[in-house]
Amino acid sequence: MGSGFSGPIALTERVILHHRLGNEEHLWSLDPATGEEQWRFFYPTNYRDDFGFDNGPRATPTAYRGRLYAYGAQGVLNCLDLQTGRGIWRVDTRLLLNAPKGFFGLACSPLASGDELLLNVGGSGGNGIVAFDRLTGDIRWKASRDEASYSSPVAATIGGVRQAIFFDRQGLKAVELGTGRIRSTWRWRPRVGASVNAASPVVYDNQVMLTTSYDTGAIVLDLTRPMPQKVWSNDLSLSSHYSTPVRRGDYLYGFHGRQERGAILRCVSWRDGEIKWSQPNVRNGSILSVGERLLILQENGELIMAVATPERYQELDRAQILPFGVRAYPAFADGVLYARSPKVLVAFRLR
Numbered sequence: 001m002g003s004g005f006s007g008p009i010a011l012t013e014r015v016i017l018h019h020r021l022g023n024e025e026h027l028w029s030l031d032p033a034t035g036e037e038q039w040r041f042f043y044p045t046n047y048r049d050d051f052g053f054d055n056g057p058r059a060t061p062t063a064y065r066g067r068l069y070a071y072g073a074q075g076v077l078n079c080l081d082l083q084t085g086r087g088i089w090r091v092d093t094r095l096l097l098n099a100p101k102g103f104f105g106l107a108c109s110p111l112a113s114g115d116e117l118l119l120n121v122g123g124s125g126g127n128g129i130v131a132f133d134r135l136t137g138d139i140r141w142k143a144s145r146d147e148a149s150y151s152s153p154v155a156a157t158i159g160g161v162r163q164a165i166f167f168d169r170q171g172l173k174a175v176e177l178g179t180g181r182i183r184s185t186w187r188w189r190p191r192v193g194a195s196v197n198a199a200s201p202v203v204y205d206n207q208v209m210l211t212t213s214y215d216t217g218a219i220v221l222d223l224t225r226p227m228p229q230k231v232w233s234n235d236l237s238l239s240s241h242y243s244t245p246v247r248r249g250d251y252l253y254g255f256h257g258r259q260e261r262g263a264i265l266r267c268v269s270w271r272d273g274e275i276k277w278s279q280p281n282v283r284n285g286s287i288l289s290v291g292e293r294l295l296i297l298q299e300n301g302e303l304i305m306a307v308a309t310p311e312r313y314q315e316l317d318r319a320q321i322l323p324f325g326v327r328a329y330p331a332f333a334d335g336v337l338y339a340r341s342p343k344v345l346v347a348f349r350l351r
Contacts (some may be wrong), residue, residue, distance in 0.1 A: 002026060003342050004056025004073075009147055010333035011063055011082075017345060018044065020056035020084070025072045027061065029085060032336065035347065037221060039085030047105060049057040054342060058107035059152070060329060062117075067134065069117055073092055073105035077119065079137060089137035091124075097123035097130060102148065103196065109152040111164055113177050116140060118342040119142050120165050122148025129166060129175055141180035146170045149197035150242075156203040158183075158223045165347040167202045167210050174208070174223055190214030199244040199334050202252070204270060212240040213258050218273065237273035238266060242327075248308045251276065253294055259284050265296065267310050286329045295332060295350075297339055300324050305350070321348055 001020035009016045013031045026046045029038040043229025047244035049055050061070040065240035067088065068080040077091040080086060093099035099106060099121045111118040117134035122129050130145030147351040154165050158174065163183060166173040171188035175181065188210050189197060195214045202209040215234030221228040238245060238254050240261060250270045256278070257263035265282035268275050285298035289308060293316075296304040307314040322341040330339035337348050 001028075001344060001345050002056060003054050005054060005327040006057040007060040007065060007329035008331045008338045008340060008345065009061060010331040010336070010338055014082075015331070015338055015347075016061055016063065016068060017340070018059075018061050018072075020103050023203070025057055025076075027068065027070055027080065027085065028079070029082075029089045030345075032333075032338075032347070035345070039313055041078070041080055041085045041087060043072075043076065043078070043090075045072060045074050045076070046224075047072070049105065050101075050103065053104065054327075056342070058105055058150070059109045062110045062112050063133070064112035069110040069112065069121065069134070071106060071110055073107070075099040075106045075121075077110070077132070077137075079134070083119075091132065091137050093119070093121050093123065097127040097131075098125060099123045099127070100147065100149075103143070104147070104150065107150040107152075108148060111153045113162070113164070114156050116177060118175075120148045120151070120153060120166055122169065127169065129173060129180075131180060137278055143175055143180045143182050144168065144173055146173070151197050152200050154201055154203060156208075158203075158206050165203055165208055167197050167199070167201050169197060171197075172208065172210060172221065172228070174238060184221075184223050184228050186210075186219075188212070188216070188219055190216045196242075199240045199243045199254075202245060202247055203345065204247055207270075209245070209252065209270070211238050211240040211245065211254070213239050217233070220270065220273070224343060231271075232271055232273045237268045237275055243286045246287050246294070248292075249291050251308075251310045253287055253308060255284065255287075255291070260300075267311070267313075269310070277313050279313040282313075285326070288330065288332055290332055295330070295337065297321075297326060297330050301326050301327050301341060303337070303339070303348070321346055
């Protein structure tokens, strides 16, 4: 398989992968039991990373109601028929919405809700957040003039109102689905220009947690009032550079610290940010919460299974499943973990 940081997604009858081969971005549908190809779709790209990193797609695709939505590193948004791989519509956000390249390309996974498909485009002239008609690709509404981040939005019901929660270049944007009305904002970004906001928001009990690095850290906000109310914030509890923390009960599990300096795994309290434990020999990666377990895939390709408990770090097992250089999130379905490095896709049954 080709290059990219886009993670696989697992469905009942297929595993979808977005990656780059030569000068084309490919979308493949694979049999989840065998890895055999079911269909493929591809289109040309000339994206080049300014820092010499991977030139493949960054954003994980979204499958919703029989369609597949994929956003490439160069800003091309494709809608495909999920069963056949046939292209239905395409939007080039660079040309239509002035989407800038940014430091590391475009990296927002589309958020599908009802007949809307939302993206943090970050284009100039009011094209920050854009809602497309997911059936036709037409623009339904636009909101915000701020630049895009590398974070993907999540949907949540806050105070009885269905909203899309974004963590863009400037900070929080809580946008009402269906109308595009911005209901809440909060500036939360590093003070230096050469920085990224990459972790997705985490929502719990009408509150949202944002976390970034670069001497900024985490903040929990209550969004039930007209103006967000800060519950707590600091740079000591959970300063996540790239990966999104997971929540189980009243506790967060995530990586604290800069990726290039060696982040460490940590458990902190949602309510006040208290550090429950830190584990320095688990560094840099992604975390899935599966039942009472944490599946931690480190950048070195080692998978760790641990118990999700605030009492202490409790590791159950670990195994080397991929070569070094893992940045993409894995997917887990029906007892099988699907994970990729820049060149290899694997499926492991976990017991």
